[in-house]
Amino acid sequence: MAFIDLVQEKIVRIPLVSTDKAGVLRELVQILKDAGEIEDYDAVFTAIREREEKLSTGLENGIAVPHGKSAAVSRLKLALGIAPEGIDFASIDGQPSRLFFMLVAPPNQSGPHVEALAEIVKLVQSKAFCRALTGSKDAREVVELIRGE
Amino acid sequence: MSTPKKILVYVDGTEPSITAAQYAICLASFYRADLIALYVVNTKAMEDLLKARIFLQDELMEYEHDMEADAQRYLNYVNELALKKGVTIVPRSRRGSVHKEIVDLINEEEVDLLVIGELARIRSWRDEFYDETERAIRMAPCSVLIAKDEDKVWQMYESLV
Structure with missing residues (x-):
């Protein structure tokens, strides 16, 4: 399944309510739980947290891609969170992260x-596109932007 | 019109690719064609993720190992599907960029029909945002058949004696 097919309004949250890294990870997993995409919150959160503890997935230009593998999902799952104000995610460039793409996949x-x-x-190579995503007014607009509708 | 003599089916473990394998088995049986099943361990994407610092070195090795195991598992599965219908399949696993490996194998083996699973229904307008399967379709030097409708293909496969 392509990334674009995973993007639905129910797995998008803008703005994120969390203000720190630990909170963002919890909130992203909760988005999947609330959307009915996962049942075992703890297993998914542990997979994401353990990967993040090795090295932050905060990249340059305000992008973060927390990810992990867990037997608690039967297929690839995505949660997309946007924090227009930026959150310290221990990113490579030391800048706040604004776009959070969390992926969790089954081990097989x-x-x-x-x-x-x-x-x-x-x-996310296009900075203009990232700015447009960050400036979206709601989840619907985020989905439309990504799908190019 | 000549019938296909050598068919290649690309298998990546997704449901559409398994449907494509079932269709390819039917075609190979109908036409008495040779059938090759290919799985590509996408090392190009993993290297890109390492460069982007999304992957750690040990994470890359772990994923490579997992994908090699996936390749074996899915190729074994389509081999079993073929054997049930009396069709012989040649399983091939390669590493690299998916579309390039597909095209290279078509050329090396002189494949005259590529069978591939249904593409994702929703596509983006962004040019760079098409997937490896779509690239393979664009670049394949032979005819390409896109298997659609999982239920109908399954019925066709099941009805094969």
């Missing part, structure tokens, strides 16, 4: 997981 589906991550990397 590494291929789709890798391809979705690669698609996100391509997607």
Whole structure:
């Protein structure tokens, strides 16, 4: 399944209410829980947190891509959070992160997981596009922007 | 019109790719064609993720290992599907960029039909935002068949004696 097919309003939150890194991770997992995409919150959160503890997935230009593998999901799941004000996510460039793409995949589906991550990397190469996402007024607009509608 | 002599099906473990494998097995049986199943461990994407610092080195190795295991598992699965219908399949696993490996194998093996699973229904307007399967379709030097309608393909596969 392509990344774009994972993007639905129910897994998008703008703005995120959290103000720190730990809160963002919890909130992103909760988005999946609230959307009915996962049942076992703790298992998914642990997978994401453990990966994040190795090295922050906060990249340059306000992008963060927390991800992990968990047997608690049967297929690739995405949660997308946007914090227009920026949150300290221990990013590579030391700048606040604004766009958070969280992916969690089952251990036996590494291929789709890798391809979705690669698609996100391509997607966020355009700074103008990232600015447009950050400036979206609601989840619907985020989905429309990503799908190019 | 000549019938296909050598068919290649690309398998990536997704449901559409398994449907494509079922269709390809039917075609290979009808036409008595050779059938190759290909899984590509997308090392190009993983290297890109390492460069982007999304992947750690040990994470990359872990994912590569997982994808090699996925390749074996899915190729074994389509092999079983073929054997049930008396069709012989040649499983091939390669590493690299998916579309490039597909095209290279088509050229090396002189494949005359590529069977591939249904593309994602929703596409973005962004040029760079098409997937590896779509690239393979664009670049394949042979005819390409996109298998659609999982239920109908399954019925066709099941009805194959």
